[in-house]
Amino acid sequence: MQYRSTALSAVLGLGLAAALGTAVPAQASPHATASAAQYIGSQQESAGNKAFFEAVMKSVAKKQAAHPGAASVTVVYDASQAPSFQGEISSAAQIWNSSVSNVKLQSGSGGDFAYYEGNDPQGSYASTDGHGSGYIFLDYAQNQEYNSTRVVAHETGHVLGLPDHYEGPCSELMSGGGPGPSCTNPNPDAQERANVNSLWQNGFAKALHKAMAAK
Secondary structure (H helix, E strand, O other): OOOOOOOOOHOOOOOHHHHOOOOOOOOOOOOOOHHHHHOOHHHHHHHHHHHHHHHHHHHHHHHHHHOOOOOOOOOEEEEEEEEEHHHHHHHHHHHHHOOOOEEEEEEEOOOOOEEEOOOOOOEEEEOOOOOOOOOEEEEHHHHHHOHHHHHHHHHHHHHHHOOOOOOOOOOOOHHHOOOOOOOOOOOOOHHHHHHHHHHHHHHHHHHHHHHHHOO
16 A cells, blocks of 8 residues: 555655755645554555555446446546656556556546645555545655656556555565665566456456446
């Protein structure tokens, strides 16, 4: 859920604007701010990741049920509230779209999830708003310490159903901040790609069946 940092406390609160001396349109996080010290482990993060993925899949399945003739599964994202990260968000979408075949990410209004930006002691994370909608929050300081495209692609991996695996090597995108700031790999490995394709084939079929039954 969080792009966990082993050295995050050293940069908390710095922000991109302070580092670059430029004005950045900071957005308030839609998530209640909590101290990084309140991190209580992977069980809580795993539950959050699952809820986020289910919210996105439910949103997509509902749209697909309304248009049963659609040729492919498309997840629409709204990046309008993260103007400082437009390039990284676009790159992350392209990375995932070239890596998997059963689901595609597309920019648009009325998205299945949204990106936000600002300062938060938790760093960057994926979450839900409690009303069935998902969002990704991108923290300025963390995206300065770590490779920003990797951070965004990692958090977007939660949209597609992948859990965190901080113990993994740099070659695993979902190892997040585990390998340290020197890791700049923004690409999912073969197993991560296969897992996403499986989730959006088998898991989505079940979600779509449920959405069709509720019509």
